[in-house]
Amino acid sequence: ATTCSTGQTTAHAACCSLFPVVDLLQKELFDGGECGEEAHSALRLSFHDAIGFSTKGGKGGGADGSILAFNKTENAFHANAGIDDITDRQFPVFVKSGLSAGDFVHLAAAVGIANCAGAPSLLFFSGRPPPVAAAPDLTVPEPTDDVTSILARFADAGFSPPEAIALLASHTIAAADQVDPSIPGTPFDSTVTTFDSQVFLEVLLKGKSFPGATGQPGEVLSPLAGEMRLQSDFRLSQDPRTACFWQAFINQQSLMTFAFKLVMAKMQLLGQDVSKLTDCSDVVPKSTAFSGPIKYPASFSQADVQQACQILPFPSLATVAGPAPTVAPVPGS
Numbered sequence: 001a002t003t004c005s006t007g008q009t010t011a012h013a014a015c016c017s018l019f020p021v022v023d024l025l026q027k028e029l030f031d032g033g034e035c036g037e038e039a040h041s042a043l044r045l046s047f048h049d050a051i052g053f054s055t056k057g058g059k060g061g062g063a064d065g066s067i068l069a070f071n072k073t074e075n076a077f078h079a080n081a082g083i084d085d086i087t088d089r090q091f092p093v094f095v096k097s098g099l100s101a102g103d104f105v106h107l108a109a110a111v112g113i114a115n116c117a118g119a120p121s122l123l124f125f126s127g128r129p130p131p132v133a134a135a136p137d138l139t140v141p142e143p144t145d146d147v148t149s150i151l152a153r154f155a156d157a158g159f160s161p162p163e164a165i166a167l168l169a170s171h172t173i174a175a176a177d178q179v180d181p182s183i184p185g186t187p188f189d190s191t192v193t194t195f196d197s198q199v200f201l202e203v204l205l206k207g208k209s210f211p212g213a214t215g216q217p218g219e220v221l222s223p224l225a226g227e228m229r230l231q232s233d234f235r236l237s238q239d240p241r242t243a244c245f246w247q248a249f250i251n252q253q254s255l256m257t258f259a260f261k262l263v264m265a266k267m268q269l270l271g272q273d274v275s276k277l278t279d280c281s282d283v284v285p286k287s288t289a290f291s292g293p294i295k296y297p298a299s300f301s302q303a304d305v306q307q308a309c310q311i312l313p314f315p316s317l318a319t320v321a322g323p324a325p326t327v328a329p330v331p332g333s
């Protein structure tokens with residue numbers, strides 16, 4: 001191990017220059033270390049960057065930062081609606097950082113989610129070359145897509161159905177600005193700053209209402225006031241190809257975070273030659289623990305679960321006391 005001039009230790013001296021970038025990200029992008037709008041959208045950005053890849057070739061460069069470097073092109077794609085908020089916020093920090101666009105986008109995602117209680121420490125490999133071109137359109141799945149096309153797109157990028165569901169643990173720290181533009185910052189679960197398995201539970205609860213005026217394309221009824229449910233999340237939770245992977249993560253914090261960490265490591269290296277990169281994972285901050293167990297939101301119980309996986313027992317969970325909550329929007333959205 002090397003002790004850097006800034007005081008931290010790392011396995012590779014080449015990683016020392018990243019500690020000041022981590023500080024820069026926390027200060028200038030994440031409001032001093034919050035699991036807020038910017039942290040959430042930095043994670044979404046890493047997905048929209050990396051997924052522009054095909055194992056068969058002929059698409060984009062994968063986890064190369066093209067979405068940041070060529071943001072004028074990629075932001076125009078329908079599936080990237082609202083992504084300009086985070087590319088605009090990241091660009092000046094990226095320029096200051098001195099990193100390649102790919103290293104910057106994928107380090108920012110790792111640092112951002114470390115601000116969320118319960119999140120795993122993602123691996124980070126340093127040294128991605130600059131991206132050569134924008135990814136083509138139509139690589140990013142949309143909430144209006146059916147399960148067959150979503151799984152086909154993930155398979156084309158190299159991900160199995162259980163890996164796709166593991167990636168969707170991301171929606172535990174997620175909110176929508178664009179699905180219903182009249183209610184920006186509408187969360188997908190009742191604990192939008194905690195990387196817990198609450199989203200896997202809440203997507204299964206019987207839908208009652210829309211958080212905005214009417215259902216928008218890609219949106220279905222949600223169980224809680226102020227909460228949005230994506231049609232794609234709901235269909236994946238119900239489909240025989242994915243329902244058991246979905247249900248298996250409920251109240252299984254360690255399994256969920258381990259699966260997410262593994263699949264994120266794969267995602268954040270798509271299109272990269274890992275033999276040319278340096279493992280700088282020890283620059284990624286550690287999140288605070290999530291104590292758990294998760295609970296049903298107040299007024300809900302197992303009677304409200306639309307259980308689609310019959311071969312696994314459904315976990316027994318307590319219910320938060322009090323009347324049904326209204327989920328608050330994410331500030332700054």
Ligand code: HEM
Nearest residue numbers: 040041044047141142143167170174175176177178179232
């Ligand atoms: C079936 C695949 C997926 C679909 C259809 C999907 C769709 C969406 C949609 C529609 C939004 C809301 C955007 C808006 O209105 O502002 C969203 C937000 C988000 N997504 Fe996904 N997503 C998928 C997979 C993923 C994956 C694999 C990740 C990361 C690994 C991810 C991370 C996020 C995050 C963190 C947000 C919240 C961003 C914020 O709060 O600013 N999503 N997703």
Ligand SMILES: [Ca+2]
Nearest residue numbers: 172191194196
């Ligand atoms: Ca959550």
